[in-house]
Amino acid sequence: MYIGFDYGTANCSVAVMQGDQPELVALEKGNPYIPSTICAPTRESVSEDLFRFRDIQPSGDIGERLLRRSIAFNKEEDIRLEQDDVHYGEGALNTYLQEPGEVYYVKSPKSFLGASGLHENQLSFFEDLVCSMMANIKHQAESQLEQTIHQAVIGRPINFHGRGGEAANKQAISILSSAAKRAGFQDVQFQYEPVAAGLEYEASLTKDMTVLVVDIGGGTTDCSLIQMGPSYRTLSDRSASLLSHSGQRVGGNDLDIYLAFKRLMPAFGLGSKATSGIDMPITQFWNPIAINNVEAQKSFYARQNLADLKTLQKMAQDPSKLSRLLQVYFDTLGHHLVRKAEEAKIALSDNQHFAAKLAHLSDAIEIDISQSQMIEAIDSPKSKMIELVKEAVQRGQTQPDAIFMTGGSARSPILRDAVQQVLPNVPVIGGNYFGSVTAGLARWAQTCYA
Structure with missing residues (x-):
């Protein structure tokens, strides 16, 4: 059996073809979308x-050495791992929110896959993270489909990391491929996410068009x-119809991070002064x-940074903020702060104020x-x-007949208005913001495997 598999930055989902229509599969408590999160008692x-x-x-x-060190660490810390101690999706988030400082929690491992400067142990560990999530999703889907x-x-994505170029893309694809094979998939192929979303939109068309697909996901x-x-529609090789691509690692997560930085972090001392x-x-x-950002997280939570933070508190004009x-x-509260910013971003799409x-x-x-304030914070x-929208049109040297926007962040009226301003006379069309990519991947899987 074959599936379309969107291993996303914000959510993961799976779709199968039922006749000529894709159908998403329930993965967590009846929901076809499972947040791209994992939580465990320890990193190891x-x-x-x-x-x-x-x-x-x-x-x-390398993986064997990592496993031996992981088992030794847990044994030394008297951590006895039990079945179902590793959580995924909403279960992972809820476990983290209950005791943020007592567990290991990762949101969006996909964001790290093309990062530069990773040593072989980090690459092996990220592969384990992805493999664990994929194995869970495969198991849940198989249980539903029987x-x-x-x-x-x-x-x-077109590019996993903007700065890493094709080397970063190859690194990310290598991790995804190996993780998927270890998780139990015998044959894996890849398709660009905006192309997949375009395939789903194409199924509704009654005439030929040139369409600009804009996929604003959690990470890219x-x-x-x-x-x-x-x-x-029936072509098995679509390369001639793909006029241009553009892509960069900037997505919904970045909007949340910038909003957290500009509006929440002043309460923790940002913008304040030393005596x-x-x-x-x-x-x-x-x-x-x-x-x-792997290095940013590693730098802040490093043991040696604790001394620097304590020094800043002693030097601060307002030490209470540095105490926070x-x-x-x-308590490893970084993810908690970004989640609060995400809640604010969503609420402020329709409201003038939000109390975080x-x-x-x-x-x-x-x-x-x-x-x-939210609009100003996310401007960068x-x-x-x-x-990226401008770049795709310029490279294709063709004015689109329509703009098809998908991805969770494409729901934002702020982003939709910004895209419309670039191409004011081109209609903007929205589909299933979360499911278009997955559905299109299932359609392409049918082309590849049926």
Whole structure:
């Protein structure tokens, strides 16, 4: 059996073809979308769980060394891993929110896959993370379908990391391919996510058109200018109809991070001064919430950074704010702050004000954010997204007949208006913001495997 598999930055989903129509499969409590999150008692528990409870062997010599170290660490810390100690999706998020400082939690491992400067142990560990999530999704889908899944077309962004170029893309695809094979998929192929979304939109067309697909996901924004319609629908090779691509690692997560930085982090000392009059270092407020940046997270939560944070508190004109930053360090609250910013972003799409309640702090606080403040905070990542829209049209040297917007962040009226301003006379069409890519991947899987 074959599936379309959207291993997304924000959510994961799976679709199968029922006749000539794709159908999404329930993965978590009847929901076809499972958040791209994983939570375990310790970082080391992920690798041990794969081996001990899922019968998934480590990947090569490096993977074996990682597994041995993981088992030794948990034993030394007297952590006895039990079946179902590793959680996924909403279950992972709920476990983290209950005791943020007591568990290992990752949101959006896909964001790390093309990062530069990763050593072989990090690459092996990220493969274990992805494999664990994929194995869970495959198991859940097979339970619903009552069939074994052997083949999958997996979605991929145009570029996993803008700065890494093709080397970063190859690294990410290698991790995804190996993780999928270890998770039990016998044959895996990849398709660009905006192309997949375009295939789903194409199924509704009654005439040929040139369509600009704008896919604004959690981690990346990808644009494809595609010729599509009845004349193209049955082709197994679509390369000639793909006029241009553009893509970069900037997505919904970046909007959340920028909003958290600009509107929440001042309560933790951003913009404040030391008693000497010197500004507090910006990186100490950016790194804890840069949840899609491996080095930023590593730098902030490093043991040696604790001394620097304590020194900043002693030097601060307002030490109470730096006390909150220390609590972020001790309780690993970076993900919690970004989640609060995400809630604010969603609410402010339709409301003028939102009160962000930070309840996990010892001095629980409430921060009011206005819609205009939110718009100002996300201007930098929004501008990058709009440049990608322009780039795709310029490269294709063709004006589109329509713009098809998909991806969770494409629901934002702010982003939709910004895209419309670039191409004011081209209609903007929205589909299933979360499911278009998955459905299109299932359609392409049918082309590949049926």
